[in-house]
Amino acid sequence: MLEALGLTDDEAELYVALVRSGPCRADRLPGLSRIRFGQLGAALEGLSAKGLLTRTEDAPARLIASPPEVVGEVLLLRRLNELHTARAAMGRLADEYRGSAQDGPGRASVEFTPTAAVAQRADQIQRRASKEVMIFDMPPYASAAADGTALGNSCEMDRLAAGVRYRTVYDRLAIEQDGGLERIGRYIAAGEEARATHRLPMKLLIVDREMGIVPALADGPEQPNGSALIYPSPLLDGLIGLFEQTWSAALSLDPAVDQGERREPEIDESEARLLTLLLSGMTDAVIARQLGVGRRTVLRKARGLMDRAGVATRMQLGWYAARHGWLGESG
Template structure:
């Protein structure tokens, strides 16, 4: 047990013997401890240096043990000081280790994008794509300019863009016009009640990732993700969200849903997602009066006297599915 205080096994044996016997000639220790010669002399000298025993000038010399509660406490405090010093040294070594090894490993996976070059990096990542760009778009936005010129340039060059918009991103009049512009240029766009993060992925080889904020503050740290398991996970996340999200315009081969045509079913989903008639008109490229007329026709067909009743009847008649409803509901506070 005394080894914890820095005593060797031989030193502990000698001190325990002395504590039990009291004042004792050196030569008697050989019988009590089984130690002899140089091993015993070294143990006694070490105990004396630690203040645990005292040697008299008698012949033969006598050994007097120090009281354990006094000498032991002093030794314990000294040991604690040594351990604290060792702890501080370990912290310094840990810091040196991380500085020497960890940054290089992290740079292979991700890097923090400085705020001063964030807008430029967003543009560069999109322009680097040769096949496809995948995006989660939610406010506040990463680009300084209201218009994403890089997307329009890439769409004209034949690069495919698939974007899932957070519902909050398409509520403003200007945003709706801008999204309509991208869709007219070839963007495939969908909407989800709430996106978990802000994301841009270029050719599945690099990505920009940011945590969204809801109080108008600028995005927090933006990280560029390089090829590896983390990027693969982000691509998988995008595909899962894409499958759940609601298309902002019907696909060419969209089929009827019960009594509804594909376009009417799509209009109904946009309406139930919480978009206003004005927003639906701008996003679909039809007039507001046409939207009103088609909604009234849907209400008449469902026998509903209000839009709330229309939503309930749509679920009962199979015009919308459980998967559609999942895409209309916020997924959390993230």
């Protein structure tokens, strides 16, 4: 815990022991579980240099721990100053890094990221998020199992817990993956706002409307060749506009979302989920697998919704559902 203030493990253990024991002679140190004898001298010198320890002139010397409420505040402020200095230095390096990627003056708005670094870069820019992350989710995935299914986004769970808003539009192919709906359900339960569409134009991740990442090139349909990191520019503005337009037209995947005032007849949660998958363009077999039911059950429930809406085709069912607010507003 005290290591965050710049103490080594040995210094932290020794300081805690001295605080708890009170002043003691140097040859009668309190029991220490981990510090080797050869490292004890270095720990004592380190604590003295940081102002956490006073040694008297007696022989043998007495060791007195400095009051935590006094010295702790000093160390904390010193650490904060170091972090601010380091942040400023990293900012200057970032300008140099982006500037080195172009021939002319000024800051490049696009930076190429090799395939091997894509997953790491996506994780890093998400951890910068303080307000909102916008995602187009579709395969292939940088972090995937041997069969190509997504391994999940643990960073999203952390940022959702920190209060960052996540809005994700899922391509039909993402939902059709084995366990796809279950994976999305975990994100929704954690606070993600999720919608679905039949076909997305590309993979996309935008953080705080200040930085985005999209695929750069492709050797084949399943072999993405790196990504492009997009900085503030008209290009990023265009990608934000594309996301918002796609988001507005997509169907909600969260049956619990506020759907506003509906006209009768209403549909329950399971029917709303079925209808969402139907209107996303999935086949009956895929829907059955995602919902864990038989294909005949899907056909029967779909037929029941059509009967209740008084329509003859699924296209008419989609029109009716939108007109009568069965799946809520898309805006």
